[in-house]
Amino acid sequence: MSPQPRPHKQIHLAAHFPGVNNTTVWADPRSGSQIDFSSFVHLARTAERGLFDFFFLAEGLRLREHQGRIHDLDVLGRPESLTLLNALAAVTERLGLAGTVSATFNEPYELARRFASLDHLSGGRAAWNVVTTSDAFTGENFRRGGYLDRADRYTRAAEFLATARELWDSRPVDEPPRRVDHQGRHFTVRGEFGVARSPQGHPVVIQAGDSPEGREFAASAADVVFTRHGGLAAGRDFYADVKGRLPAYGRRPADLKIMPGVTFVLGDTLAEAQEQAAEIRRQQVSPQTALVALEQVWGVDLSSYDPDGPLPDIDPDPDGELARGRVRIADPQAVADRWRALSRAKGLSIRETVIETTGRQSFIGTPQSVAREMADFVRGDAADGFILVPHLTPGGLDSFVARVVPLLQERGAYRTEYTGTTLRSHLGLPDPARPVGKD
Template sequence: MSATENTSATKKQIHLAAHFPGVNNTTVWADPRSRSQIDFSSFEHLARTAERGKFDFFFLAEGLRLREHKGRIHDLDVVGRPESITLLNALAAVTDRLGLAATVNATFNEPYETARRFASLDHLSGGRAAWNVVTSPDAFTGENFRRGGFLDRGDRYTRASEFVATARELWDSWGPDGVPRPFAHHGQHFSIEGKFGVPRSPQGHPVVIQAGDSGEGREFAASAADVIFTRHGTLEAGRAFYADVKGRLAQYGREPDDLKIMPGVTFVLGDTAAEAQEKAAEIRHQQVSPQNAILALEQIWGRDLSAHDPDGPLPAIDPDPDSQLVQGRVKITNALEIAAKWRALSEAKGLSIRQTVIETTGRQSFIGTPDTVAAELDAFVQGGAADGFILVPHLTPGGLDDFVDQVVPRLQERGAFRTEYTGSTLRSHLGLRTPVWKG
């Protein structure tokens, strides 16, 4: 056994996933290296790069309605991205080991069809499917669906919890003998019965991912998820979140390793620390153009601020808490508090509107040389702040290339990351148990 193998046997291993960016200002659209969000080649490039780096999975976000600002499609959003599961079925044919995670909404879908689609993906990929469960609170999104309307925030996770439990009942209705058993579920949100149309898949159950930092989200993850996708900028905040969520598992009869905590993070690499910081500053400015700075301000203030100079001071007027200026995103309920913090920051540092938006909305997590970034990632995991990371590059589709070429080898040298896949399913990559069949 080599020294590296001996070290990795005793060191906590880092889990890595690749997020295909686009539904926010993370992506630097103006960069000449930025490519299509609908051509299959873009998705294939990022997925193949992630698999070359021995990542656990490839992760696709998805929304059910295009967000609007002043009645126009949101300037920063993707228009025309393919549906996630359809795309991942195609990627299953050009990858061998990489997990494939799709976002599917539990508010505006139904358990039978969702369970069928993920079981199908799990079969076609040889056991690599994952479901990122999200919910929607707004009637704006609901207008796209026959049922319409929306769920109160307190009911979203109630439905989602029953949704996931019902899907698992369907997956369990086929036994190892290949014989489908009748299912019957009668609950608060769903009343269905029959026989499920897809045999038990290679993983038993596809991996379930949940994104959310609220108390309800943490509880849902502790009770039902295999992975939680979160965001915490500091080691201390990460440790607090990690301890809180892991501490909730015992009441559901689960062990700490049954749930992997993987914050979404960005990275900027340079040959020197100074070069990396310079690149990071340039990226922040590209992510927040003068027009987008005003747009971001209007999202908080809920008012038309187009007459304001982005290089000028913040508006003196207070936000409108009842504004419908922006639709299709979570409503900001603490706009007055956010505005007060932005004003205090702007006054303390002498920042313009654009500079304030850059400083308050930037999501750059790890900045430095490949050696320092590898060391910091390792410190987060060894220090109990995360089990791994979902990387969100700022370029599509080549933004992960440098990380795989420069940071992954250093993580492997540290004994903190695999040099080869040891299993074929996503559950094996993540170190998750295969669900026991409940016949």
């Protein structure tokens, strides 16, 4: 008998609301409001129609600055994430609702209460993307100044999450509530939690760190990892590394989903899709945006340089900082050397170099080829699924749901209906009441 074909590994999909970044193409006439509730409703309902696991919101706590001016790609007035997700809970039925909230500028009791409330109001669809913030610039908006040394940000986040879970677990099903008495390095919490146990017990926890500390935090505590490792080789390395850390915490590979953020461009032919993708990248990286990206590496004013000319022949200033509210480049000299080598090898201008080096991994092609590549990517253990970051608000997912999702379903690589009601059930995650490593 010939061997049976290996069944398709099921793909998980999520939708990222586009916005404060250079992924969004604001100049496109189809680009809509970043603030109006109808934009969020459109994207969320499209994702739910496509049977996506969850809808994902990023959040910034301060408008970024560049050379003392508000960064052009920042948006004033975007609604606060949890407020918005509670509103979306009323106009969706199965779609998970994921909000980014900092573990640096909040307190465990208050945030545990807010996420438990969202989980109740949505019927078990809440998720928390746990992020850390180490810069004093953002902390200027908060009472205590907010500065946290980089060495402490993950220790605080780990204790924050552990304290939140103590609070959620203090309200067990069919048992009397337990008092919480947490005394740690960062937090002291005593008393009873004020919200009944929510449908999921714990909201799904998402994490996006890529440093060794971030990978360890993900292996110990996260349910989903949002990564930028979208290339096949890098994706496999990251996947194997993080999954390989799970046994030390009594966890199984299925207990953690790895989902890179990716873009996509669809065309009737490969050539058409590639042409569209090139035009989108040119729109995403304007001449001004290219110089800003260059200044973030070099740390000095480069406004006199021609974006269509060669890269600077001067070295970066290791202490230069023109941008505030962004993560600083760890080794600017190494980045500059890499960009110069690429520019020389391919004859690229400043703008062309930025376009080539700052774009996320994209799936570019016909609906058939994109469906095949996505299925192969997941089947090859480079990811468990993808968080799609469309370049248009709010209709950027429409074509993917209409043209790619049915093909994934035909391949047997994607669900044809929701089989559960909670986000944990969509993702195949364990019940938090079950001890780790146990069936």
